[in-house]
Amino acid sequence: MWKRGTEVKLIIATIKPFKLEEVRVALTDIGIRGMMVTEIKGFGSQSGHTEIYRGAEYEVNFVPKIKLELVVPADQADQVVETITNTARTGKIGDGKIFVLDVSQAVRVRTGETNQDAL
Ligand SMILES: Nc1ncnc2c1ncn2[C@@H]1O[C@H](COP(=O)(O)OP(=O)(O)OP(=O)(O)O)[C@@H](O)[C@H]1O
Ligand SMILES: [Mg+2]
Incomplete structure (x- = not known):
């Protein structure tokens, strides 16, 4: 059965924190909602x-980043990445x-709409 909006992708991006506003505006400009x-x-x-402390290995020197997670229509994923x-x-x-990443399902809680209709 043909079903509208069956394909959505999840895009996970890490960026430098000072870039957040610029990236948000650019994504809004291409219609990301x-x-x-x-x-x-x-x-x-x-x-x-890594560092050894009392026999255990620890990771050090973490750097602050902003993580973005966007679920988008599959055919828009390349444009979002770009x-x-x-x-x-x-x-x-x-x-x-x-x-x-591929997403197996997206749901809008208010209406029960799924996938592209849920975005
Ligand atoms: N393999 C990975 N899995 C998950 N997240 C990762 C991975 N590598 C990097 N990251 C994320 O990216 C951030 C580091 O970004 P960064 O741009 O420094 O990556 P990089 O691989 O060191 O590339 P670059 O050479 O540009 O620095 C980390 O804070 C983490 O959020
Ligand atoms: Mg790096």
Whole structure:
């Protein structure tokens, strides 16, 4: 059965905190209507290293980042990735990472609408 809006993707992106407002505006400009924003700490290829303390290994040197989570129509995912990449890039280390995942279901709680209709 043909069903409208069956395909949505989850885009998880980490960016430098000072880039949040610029990225939000750029995403709004391409029609993105919702996202989750979380302050996180993490490390990538430079900043993380491990240390042994009382026999256990600890990771140190976490760097503050902003994590964005957006569920978008699958056919808009490339545009969203491109927009985040172009807007968040400074060209220096630590500009972040973007991951794209398949979503098996999205639901709007108020109405029970699903997938693209739930966005
Ligand atoms: N493999 C990973 N899995 C999950 N999150 C990651 C991973 N690598 C990096 N991150 C996230 O990205 C952040 C680091 O971003 P960063 O841009 O420094 O990555 P990088 O791989 O070191 O690239 P760069 O060379 O540009 O610094 C971390 O805080 C974490 O949020
Ligand atoms: Mg890094």
